[in-house]
Amino acid sequence: MSIKGRQFLFLSSLSSISVVGICSKIVKKLRLFTSANALTLNNFSSVKTNPIFRFVAVADTGTEGKDQFAVAEAMRSYFLQYPFEFVILGGDNIYEDGEIEKIEDVFEKPYKFLLEKEVKFYACLGNHDIRTENGDLEVKYPGFNMAGRYYTFQYYPIQFFALDTNINADWKTELKWLEKELSKSEAPWKIVFGHHQIYSSGMYGLNEDFIQTLTPLFKKYRVQLYINGHEHDYERTSSINGTTYLICGAGGKQRLVGKSEWTEYSTSDFSFAAFDVYEDHIIVRGIDVNNRVFDEGIINLS
Numbered sequence: 001m002s003i004k005g006r007q008f009l010f011l012s013s014l015s016s017i018s019v020v021g022i023c024s025k026i027v028k029k030l031r032l033f034t035s036a037n038a039l040t041l042n043n044f045s046s047v048k049t050n051p052i053f054r055f056v057a058v059a060d061t062g063t064e065g066k067d068q069f070a071v072a073e074a075m076r077s078y079f080l081q082y083p084f085e086f087v088i089l090g091g092d093n094i095y096e097d098g099e100i101e102k103i104e105d106v107f108e109k110p111y112k113f114l115l116e117k118e119v120k121f122y123a124c125l126g127n128h129d130i131r132t133e134n135g136d137l138e139v140k141y142p143g144f145n146m147a148g149r150y151y152t153f154q155y156y157p158i159q160f161f162a163l164d165t166n167i168n169a170d171w172k173t174e175l176k177w178l179e180k181e182l183s184k185s186e187a188p189w190k191i192v193f194g195h196h197q198i199y200s201s202g203m204y205g206l207n208e209d210f211i212q213t214l215t216p217l218f219k220k221y222r223v224q225l226y227i228n229g230h231e232h233d234y235e236r237t238s239s240i241n242g243t244t245y246l247i248c249g250a251g252g253k254q255r256l257v258g259k260s261e262w263t264e265y266s267t268s269d270f271s272f273a274a275f276d277v278y279e280d281h282i283i284v285r286g287i288d289v290n291n292r293v294f295d296e297g298i299i300n301l302s
Contacts (some may be wrong), residue, residue, distance in 0.1 A: 005197035019243040038268035051276035051283075053155065054082055058272040059090025059195065059229020062106035062125070067270050068194065068252035070289040072110040075272055077291050079114060084118060084274070085155065087111075090167075090229035090248060091126025091195025093138060100130040100137040120145055124162045126195040126229060134168070139192070150174050152181050158277060159187035163194035165210075165228075182221035186299060189258060192218065199245040201258040201266055218243045224299055225282070227273070233257035234273070234286050236297055237267040242301050246284065248273040265295040279298060 030191040056075060061068050075170060078084070081273055093108050115121075123144035125135040139146045147153070164174060183191065198210045218226065219241045229249035237245040245262075250271050257266045259269065269288045277281040279301070286295035 021221060040243040042174050049276065051278050052157065053277050054084035054275060055086050055088065055277070056084050056249045056272055056274045057088035057090060057157075057193070057227050057245060057246070059227075060232055060249040060253050061089065061095040061110070061251035062092060062102070062128075064102065064105040064110070065252060065300045066097075067254070067289075068106070068177075070108050071251050071272055073113075074291055075111075076113045076238050077088050079117065079285060081118070082274070083117075084119065087114070087121045087122050088160070088227055089119070089123040089144065090193055091124050091229060092128045092229060092249075093123055093126065093144070095128055095252075097131035098135055098138060099132065100141065103143070104142060110126050115260075116145070122146070122160065122162065124194055125149065125166060126215045127166055130166050135166075150177065154187060157187060157279065158189040158191055159185045161190070161192045161223075163192060165194035165196040172284045175217075179217055179221075182223070185221070188279075189277070190221065191225045191227065192223050196230045197227060197228050198226060199237050199240060199260075199262055200231050200247060201235055201260040201263055202233050202247070203255055206232060215241065215243070224301070227283075230267060231255065231257065233266060233268050234271050234295070235265045235286065236286070236295060238264050239260045239299075244284075244297070245275060248286075260280075264297055267294060269294065274302060 033163055094102050121144060123146055125138060129135045129138050133137050138144055139149060150162055152159060152161045161178060196207060198207050199203055226242050227246050229245050231249045232255035233247060233250050233255040235247040240262055250269060254268050254270060257268055259266050271286050271288045274285045281301060282299045284297050284299060285293050287293055
């Protein structure tokens with residue numbers, strides 16, 4: 001049976017039974033697995049190496065709820081032990097409708113400590129963010145450091161490419177821009193981030209449109225990593241034609257996630273992703289609200 005078929009059977013089967021009950025049981029099992037197998041940061045020796053720099057990523061954060069604050073506190077705890085330079089903010093920064101007047105409650109208060117430490121946040125727009133004035137006020141908000149609806153910045157040895165992945169994006173212009181920027185980049189590492197998923201075992205599944213339009217560019221120009229949210233879970237894939245796909249959308253909301261043949265690790269636990277950057281590899285870790293490292297993977301430069 002095809003991957004797509006298996007996902008259809010998995011999702012359709014939920015309609016015939018209590019989704020709430022199944023979600024609760026599976027999430028509890030995932031948490032028990034995490035507690036039994038994960039290691040705290042203090043006991044995780046490989047965290048204590050000396051990378052070129054560190055950064056973290058999180059998405060679907062802007063709820064102003066206790067779970068967002070719990071993830072933000074875990075990010076603060078991680079920073080105190082292993083300082084990082086910046087945060088990739090993967091969209092849906094302000095629920096429910098991108099109302100900029102909520103920015104203090106959904107951003108400035110949860111990440112007050114990090115902002116005071118001059119940690120930068122680089123954001124992209126999610127589908128909830130564009131509900132008010134098409135997200136223009138978020139693009140202009142200084143704390144999100146957005147040079148436009150899509151933009152690029154470099155932090156040696158990585159060049160980052162932020163995308164507007166929303167349905168109303170100017171895709172013709174944006175794809176031309178992306179290919180031009182990728183083609184002229186001399187950075188050994190190329191990381192793309194946007195809100196919407198490409199490979200996913202969650203509710204939305206495979207994004208066939210992006211597989212056709214984006215992944216050929218990733219392969220051609222050797223993009224090693226794509227980071228996104230939209231799915232309210234954590235999922236890391238194996239390398240697919242040279243690119244690892246990482247969902248870190250459990251920054252404020254939580255949703256059931258399955259497992260596909262490309263999945264290296266997936267969980268519904270509230271969490272963020274942390275990255276140690278080296279010349280020839282990047283170590284990525286999933287970290288939950290109990291400061292446990294529940295996943296670790298290596299992305300190689302080649």
